[in-house]
Amino acid sequence: MNEYIHSVTLDEEKCCGCTNCIKRCPTEAIRVRNGKAMILTERCIDCGECIRVCPHHAKRAKSDPLSVIDSFTYKIALPAPSLFGQFNNLSDINIVLNGLIAIGFDSVFEVARGAEIISEAARKLMETGELKKPVISCACPAIVRLIRIRFPELCDHVLPLLTPMEVSARLAKKQASEKTGLPEDQIGVFFISPCPAKVTEAKAPMATEKSAVDGVIAISRIYPQLSAAMDKLTKIEPLAFSGIIGVGWANSGGEATGMLNDKYLAADGIENAIRVLDELEDERINDIDFIELNACHGGCVGGVLTIENPYIAQARVQLLKKHLPVSKNHALDNAATEFHWTNTLNFTPVLKLSDNLEEAMEMMTKIDEITKNLPNLDCGSCGSPSCHAMAEDIVKGNAKITDCIFVLKEQLQAMAKSLSSLS
Amino acid sequence: MNAIHLFYEVSGDDFARAGEASGDVKQKLKSLGYDKTAIRNAAIAMYEGEINMVIHAGGGVIDVDIYPEKIEIKMEDKGPGIPDLDMAMQEGFSTAPPQIHDLGFGAGMGLPNIKKYTDKMHIDTELGVGTTVYMTVNANK
């Protein structure tokens, strides 16, 4: 369902058609056509790299305003662990949680709690020996989407458990319904998100038919109100219920640490993640049981909807963890079943040239010929990210050779020459 | 028609670049929508060959022909040649120097792996002249 719904979108008015985003996109999902960027939706993994790099702020992440919570009787905030790294001199997570109550939520349920449950369920599942090793973390939806379109052999290495966000949403709803007596549809659960990938995962999940998350609010959007409310707090209720393992998920390496197994690898930044996946696919990574990959540098603290420098946020999370117990939430025996994916992660070959191999081969031959005749400067002026991508666009009928300004110049010069020889 | 021919030169003095050619072939096979298993097998076998070219033979050239039903790879170098081919094909046999072991190579698994992941493999080698490794990976269409 809704396979191509995305959080990342373009603000046409602000886009001036420069080449920053097309060159940065890890899946070559952006073209500039008629002076404006356009996103090839089937290729977009919502990593947010284009948002990060656009100097005109023309790339945006769709998320919900705080007012979404108004349509529910009982409202629960689900703060991502990365939220805690956004505040200067924060000594206690409770201050953030109380701040969330002050701006209108009825209760809070830290996503760190779901993270602890998933850590434990994953450990148990790994012990059964049912999983294909190395197991790849499922927590960063941008990475899972990348695997889905680019790494066919790795789809069945992805940990088939729901994300901490999803687990927390389900538990929060259930507990609140038991506590308040309200039916679950009157209870709204809102994820406070560091990134667009998680917005998409809530709106059009890969793991399951429908997400229990009712709305996603960007950290950057809620920040001003939240930090103002935090400053005004007179009393701090003890609301926090998570430990080192859960809060640690904010940083790259945190999730892997929660596996309590030394044979892990953690890579952050989409380009580094791609390198790891490539090597893994070629079976060049041995003796590793678990691979944590985060699309953002530093982990989710580096999400494009956060506001603080990821390395500063990382250090803060590190400090906050000091005073916490190891873990406060435990997975029930059936957790791995209860929180198992109900969908399967199927490879979607959106990058292939044609469904027919022979036709694809003919197309590739043409692409290589055209590429040879392009200047190979990869300047991006044609609107495609590289000369090779341009050749592919031409063969697919989505661009013409004279979109290359160098080819156009040559043709104009030749025309001028033949005109002057006529006169 | 119906073959795509690719050609690569592998430099003998740049370790960091070893794997570029096999990486490119893998990318191309993926955009063709080629048989997944064949892609993996070809990528693994070719990578081993590429590393051997760099470590043992000072680089070389690679020709790849992609057909709908198979991938043919020819890896040719002008290195020292292999004195005893049967020995070289054995798992665990390696003449790689210690500094190569530090990089994680030299387990003597490269040639056996090529054999394992390909459907056909043949080596021509002559001392002082060079080595050519031919391999074929069949596609399950």
Ligand SMILES: Nc1ncnc2c1ncn2[C@@H]1O[C@H](COP(=O)(O)OP(=O)(O)OP(=O)(O)O)[C@@H](O)[C@H]1O
């Ligand atoms: N192209 C080549 N030229 C010369 N000698 C070679 C070549 N390829 C392999 N050899 C010889 O054959 C031996 C076995 O090769 P093989 O690839 O199986 O193992 P290795 O390269 O030593 O270690 P590994 O591949 O596990 O890193 C090498 O140590 C080397 O002596």
Ligand code: SF4
């Ligand atoms: S690393 Fe975290 S913040 Fe970044 S895209 Fe992935 S899930 Fe989102």
Ligand SMILES: [Mg+2]
């Ligand atoms: Mg070798």
